[in-house]
Amino acid sequence: MIVGVVGSGAREHAIATALARTAEVVVTPGNPGMPGQSDEGHTIRCVDVDPEDLSADLVVIGPEAPLVDGLADRLRAKGLPVFGPGASGARLEGSKAFMKDLVARAKVPSARYGTFDDAVRAERFLETLDGGYVIKTDGLAAGKGVLVTRDIGEARRDIRDKLSGVSFGDAGRRVVIEEAMTGPEVSLLVLCSNTEAVALPAAQDFKRILDNDEGPNTGGMGAYSPVPVASDEVVELIMERIVHPTLLQLASEGIDYRGVLYAGCMLTPEGPKLIEYNIRFGDPEAEVVLPRITSDFAELCLAVANGDRLSPPTISPQAAVCVVLAAHGYPGAVRSGDRIEGLEKTDTVEGVRVFHAGTRHDAQGHLVTAGGRVLCVSAMGSDLVRARERAYEAAALISFDGVQYRRDIAALATQTSPKPR
Numbered sequence: 001m002i003v004g005v006v007g008s009g010a011r012e013h014a015i016a017t018a019l020a021r022t023a024e025v026v027v028t029p030g031n032p033g034m035p036g037q038s039d040e041g042h043t044i045r046c047v048d049v050d051p052e053d054l055s056a057d058l059v060v061i062g063p064e065a066p067l068v069d070g071l072a073d074r075l076r077a078k079g080l081p082v083f084g085p086g087a088s089g090a091r092l093e094g095s096k097a098f099m100k101d102l103v104a105r106a107k108v109p110s111a112r113y114g115t116f117d118d119a120v121r122a123e124r125f126l127e128t129l130d131g132g133y134v135i136k137t138d139g140l141a142a143g144k145g146v147l148v149t150r151d152i153g154e155a156r157r158d159i160r161d162k163l164s165g166v167s168f169g170d171a172g173r174r175v176v177i178e179e180a181m182t183g184p185e186v187s188l189l190v191l192c193s194n195t196e197a198v199a200l201p202a203a204q205d206f207k208r209i210l211d212n213d214e215g216p217n218t219g220g221m222g223a224y225s226p227v228p229v230a231s232d233e234v235v236e237l238i239m240e241r242i243v244h245p246t247l248l249q250l251a252s253e254g255i256d257y258r259g260v261l262y263a264g265c266m267l268t269p270e271g272p273k274l275i276e277y278n279i280r281f282g283d284p285e286a287e288v289v290l291p292r293i294t295s296d297f298a299e300l301c302l303a304v305a306n307g308d309r310l311s312p313p314t315i316s317p318q319a320a321v322c323v324v325l326a327a328h329g330y331p332g333a334v335r336s337g338d339r340i341e342g343l344e345k346t347d348t349v350e351g352v353r354v355f356h357a358g359t360r361h362d363a364q365g366h367l368v369t370a371g372g373r374v375l376c377v378s379a380m381g382s383d384l385v386r387a388r389e390r391a392y393e394a395a396a397l398i399s400f401d402g403v404q405y406r407r408d409i410a411a412l413a414t415q416t417s418p419k420p421r
């Protein structure tokens, strides 16, 4: 089987790597880390073609933007099996207001909210919330459009900057305001074939740029799996109260959802509640979840694309931890073109795989930084402690000017004993 993958980040690198255990893979546009052969002898190639011209037996669409833009619908119209929802299902991520309204109809536990395009009404709603304020752009903002604060003055300023278009352009001209929930967060990636759903092992990611969850939000600075607080019972509750009701609601509204549904959940004192849905694999969650799948991932993606029955994949008992190396300036204006050294040395650390996020070759053929998140160093190990040691050992071998990475990825989790899933 030949599988086409659309995208160019570390997530797509992890997807291509998982697929290449059993299939030939062709990625558009891909990145410099991808081309090569898997241990099983399958090839990953990068081609720079329009995704609509990919010739493949299955197409897996990585990022949210082309899904929101209806790429899955256009490929399906040509008769291709596609992993990824059509534009109607992709609105779960493309519009936070649509998502919140849909899950409210499905009675899914989630934060109290209001949707506003008028600052006066928005600020009046703020005053009804006590404790914390969460302000979100309605539209896509690369994971950076959310402010969580206890300072009502900051919340007011953020509302004005978003609604006026100053901070996020059109994506912010409508905002969703929510009450702040508390508790540990869990990302559950669920493969969905219409109303059938199979959960992959839970992961946790680290959204803030600095240690101890300080500094602004990013696309994600690291992740780990399994998650000690996400026991089998917790995962079952999330499936029963959050994912299944959502899929039934989608189906009842005529939306056939085929792809991955990423449920970002908070384990609150009242039980798991939904924070957000994404309609694609998490980045960097994919870089720790996909390496743990030991069964045929390409076949599973094909079953999802065809709307077939899904058999749960087998999962390695090993743990995985990834650390993202980001460029100078991230998550603000980033500098690119910094030369990356030491990548080849990471081969000496067992269980490590470096996924490229934002790299390119310069005119002299050197690998240089070319994006906010540059590399994702992912490591497997017998438990989280071992996987974490390996990821950090490998990260320390790589250098480029201005490199930033968190030192506390999976630190708390390694202080409790993981219950693998």
Ligand code: AMP
Pocket: 111, 134, 136, 143, 146, 148, 178, 179, 180, 181, 182, 185, 207, 217, 264, 275, 276
């Ligand atoms: P989102 O893009 O919706 O996932 O939000 C980004 C991050 O903001 C989440 O991972 C949470 O850490 C935080 N967040 C979002 N909504 C809430 C909420 N209602 N209460 C507390 N934290 C939230």
Ligand code: GLY
Pocket: 143, 205, 219, 220, 278, 281, 282, 283, 284, 285
């Ligand atoms: N890691 C968060 C995301 O993929 O949105």
